[in-house]
Each structure stands twice: as structure tokens, then as C-alpha cells.
Amino acid sequence: MEWFTEGDYWLGRLIFQRGLAAVYLVAFLSSLLQFRALIGERGLLPVPRFVASVPFRRSPSVFHLHYSDRFFAGVAWTGVALSAAVAAGAADRVPLWASMLMWALLWVLYLSIVNAGQTWYAFMWESLLLEAGFLAIFLGNERTAPPVLVLFLLRWLLFRLEFGAGLIKLRGDPCWRDLTCLYYHHETQPMPGPFSWFFHHLPRPLHRVETAANHVAQLGAPVLLFAPQPVASVAAGVIVVTQLWLVASGNFAWLNWLAVLLAVTAIDGARAAEVLPLPEPPAFAATPAWYAGTVVAVTALVAVLSYWPARNLLSRHQLMNYSFNPLHLVNTYGAFGSVGRTRHEVVIEGTDEPEITDDTVWKEYRFKGKPGDVGRVPPQIAPYHLRLDWLMWFAAISPAYAVPWFAALLVKLLDNDPVVLGLLRGNPFAGSPPTYLRVRLYRYRFTDRHERRRTRAWWHRTLVGDYVPPVTKAL
Numbered sequence: 001m002e003w004f005t006e007g008d009y010w011l012g013r014l015i016f017q018r019g020l021a022a023v024y025l026v027a028f029l030s031s032l033l034q035f036r037a038l039i040g041e042r043g044l045l046p047v048p049r050f051v052a053s054v055p056f057r058r059s060p061s062v063f064h065l066h067y068s069d070r071f072f073a074g075v076a077w078t079g080v081a082l083s084a085a086v087a088a089g090a091a092d093r094v095p096l097w098a099s100m101l102m103w104a105l106l107w108v109l110y111l112s113i114v115n116a117g118q119t120w121y122a123f124m125w126e127s128l129l130l131e132a133g134f135l136a137i138f139l140g141n142e143r144t145a146p147p148v149l150v151l152f153l154l155r156w157l158l159f160r161l162e163f164g165a166g167l168i169k170l171r172g173d174p175c176w177r178d179l180t181c182l183y184y185h186h187e188t189q190p191m192p193g194p195f196s197w198f199f200h201h202l203p204r205p206l207h208r209v210e211t212a213a214n215h216v217a218q219l220g221a222p223v224l225l226f227a228p229q230p231v232a233s234v235a236a237g238v239i240v241v242t243q244l245w246l247v248a249s250g251n252f253a254w255l256n257w258l259a260v261l262l263a264v265t266a267i268d269g270a271r272a273a274e275v276l277p278l279p280e281p282p283a284f285a286a287t288p289a290w291y292a293g294t295v296v297a298v299t300a301l302v303a304v305l306s307y308w309p310a311r312n313l314l315s316r317h318q319l320m321n322y323s324f325n326p327l328h329l330v331n332t333y334g335a336f337g338s339v340g341r342t343r344h345e346v347v348i349e350g351t352d353e354p355e356i357t358d359d360t361v362w363k364e365y366r367f368k369g370k371p372g373d374v375g376r377v378p379p380q381i382a383p384y385h386l387r388l389d390w391l392m393w394f395a396a397i398s399p400a401y402a403v404p405w406f407a408a409l410l411v412k413l414l415d416n417d418p419v420v421l422g423l424l425r426g427n428p429f430a431g432s433p434p435t436y437l438r439v440r441l442y443r444y445r446f447t448d449r450h451e452r453r454r455t456r457a458w459w460h461r462t463l464v465g466d467y468v469p470p471v472t473k474a475l
Helices: 007-038 047-053 069-087 096-116 124-136 148-171 196-200 204-224 231-249 255-264 289-305 307-314 387-397 406-414 449-455
Strands: 343-351 436-446 459-471
Touching: 007 069, 007 096, 007 124, 007 148, 007 255, 007 387, 047 096, 069 096, 096 124, 124 148, 124 255, 148 204, 148 231, 148 255, 148 289, 148 307, 196 231, 196 436, 204 231, 231 255, 289 307, 343 387, 343 406, 343 459, 406 436, 406 459
Parallel strands: none
Antiparallel strands: 343 436, 436 459
């Protein structure tokens, strides 16, 4: 079945699979370390309450069968161990059917977490990981040559990821069309990184070049992924470089790394071996008929499910980051259809004084990733995902984003709840709980070079007003 398999892409498949397993590992660890506070039995949005109100058919998850914090931890630890084993090569040391089962189990476990995770898991990289993870089930292992059909489906996924993001920009904020969005984006993005200050202060003509290059990478290169080689490899290389630029300029969890891994599968290993000292491909066994039939069936399934995202790409009312089915297969993607011109941050403060006066001393709660302390350099978080920090960015944009969980967060802080406080960088009330909390909204901007030299601060902030007036725990 030479028409069915392609040996020149074996190294790209190897890098993709090992890298995808590493991303799974980060995703499971992220869930393991944060779930009790966010979705645990006593979390801000408890899973038991969710599964009691949402039927299995709308959100398939093993947690519909049973939920306890211990059981969730078991699921997450299983995912950690299995993804670590696959990243180390275990799936290449077992028969093909066993390798497929390992990938399938990773997908089922993470699907169960995402489908019970509610707003904490409503990010595009969750659906992207699940869609890529589903396709990885059928990609084979080192005993079989990479199937052409699945390689094509991976390119189709990368095309939708990039082209959808490019279209949503052109159809959205006019600053993408006049090439000025990056005057603001590095400062107002959800989670700036340690180099974002420097990217923000690049000359404005270079920002315009950045924006134009983004359009090329998201609207031109994805189309060329389906061109003959070496054009497809060059297009994939353009996407890789663009994604690494995004890795350096911000924190977007594992989104950019997944895009890089997808792009690697489109690079022709034979041509790359002409200029790089790459190893020789292994000897492949004959493709089993049952495996070939399975790949054809999955390809047909994806082709049918592709109708809805393809129609969405052509629509003037394009949806951004939407799953058309509860299994998160063949999704639509997109990012930053609009770019904020100013940055606002929600700051939570507390006091342990019995009464509030003009002289009350308020102490600020610090977060691990989001801006707070103006003198702290924005940290490198990605590919790890700080879910509460990200939702706080949305809360600053509009209180409506925070309605389901923000009041519960304040109650937990008034109780000095150690699990929720574990999501923060420190507790200013380690001895006893605060008596009052208040939430304030600040306008943040990066300092300029002169301010930075004079004050050593990365940010300058200005009070906008109260987000939540002082509250205390009801007796």
C-alpha cells in the first residue's frame, strides 16, 4: 500500500508524537495542580454540580459516572504517567494496536477533564490538543510508515488554526488592516512574558512589518501547505518561525508549541536530510489491512465533520474557537479578532482591621502570572497554563465574564481557604483571615524607557475605580 504510506515523513511524525505527548504531560499536570480550587468538590465551579445539570450526551466525561477529588486526581495522575511514557518512546515499543490504545486513552482522559472543566477549560488550545490528540491515535508508530491520509488531516487542522485566525483578524478590528494592532497588542495581551516590554517598545515601523508578516503567515502560508514539495516545507517553516516569535513575545499556554508540532509534520524529511545530518529512516513493516481500513474510516469521518468549520470560514459571521460537537473534533479556531488599546487589571485587596476608615491599610493579593506588582518582570509561564490568571484578564474586560465564579473566589479568600490560596503567589493574611476585601480596577501600561531607568518598574498603573466595594463575610 505505497499509495497509503509515506516514509519521508517518519521523522516529522516522531517529533510530532513525542512533542504532543509532552504537551499532554503539561496539560495533565496543569489540571492536577489546579483542579481542587477550580472544579473540585469544594472548588469555585464544582464538577458534581456541573454533571448534575448537564447530560452526558452534551459533555461526555468519565466524571458523569463518578466524581470525587481522589478519582479526579487518579485520572490526572494516569494521564501524567502515560503521557510521560509515550514521550519517552513507550508507544514505539509495543504493537501498533497497543500504541493506538495508549493514544486513545490519553485522549479520553483529557476529553473527560475538558468536558467537565467549564469556563476554566474554554480555551482554544484545549480543543486543539484534543483534535490533534485524536488524529495522533491513527498516526501509527515506528513500525509503520506514516499514513498519508492522517498527515493530510494534520495539515487540514493546521490550515484551520492559522487561516481561521487570519480571517478573523481581517474581518474584525480595523487595526489589522491598517497594520497598527501591534502598537498595542504586546502590552494588552492576556499574559505578557518577560520579553513583552521589549517587543512593545520596538519601533512602530517594525510593528507594521510584524503585522504584515502575521498576515502572510496566517493567510498565505497555510494555503501553501497543500502545494507540492518543497513549497509545503517552506510554508511550514514560515509557520514555525512565526510561532516561535509568538512564544518569545507572550504566554499562550501550549498553543504555539502545538502549532509548531503540526507544522513539522508537513516538512519533507528526505529533502531536509539533504541539508541536515538526519538519521536514516527505520525499516517499516507492511501496513495491516485493519489499520488501513481504520484510517480510511477516520478520514471519511473528518471529511464529513469538516463541513461546519469550512462553512464557518466562508461566513461573514465567522465564529472564533468553536466546537461543533462535544468530542471537540474538527473545530474552528481564531484569536484576537479585536485588540484592546488599553489594559485594565483587577486587583484584590484585603485588610484585617475590624473597621474601615480613611487610614485603613489594604494589602494586595499577588498572582503567579498576571500583572500586579509594577516592579515585577512579567514571568515566563507557557507552556504551563494558569487558568485563574487568564480568567482574571477576561474579568477586567467585563464583569460578565466573572459572574459564575468571582463571588465564590472572594468568599474563599475571606475564609483563607488554603486550596484557593495555592493558586496565588502568596497570602498577605497568613496568620488570620482578612475581615474585609475590596476589588479595584486599574489601568496598566508599560513604562517607557526613561521611566524604567528611573523607577526600575515595568508597569505604571492608574486607579480607575472600584470593581467590588468592600465586602465582609456574612455572620
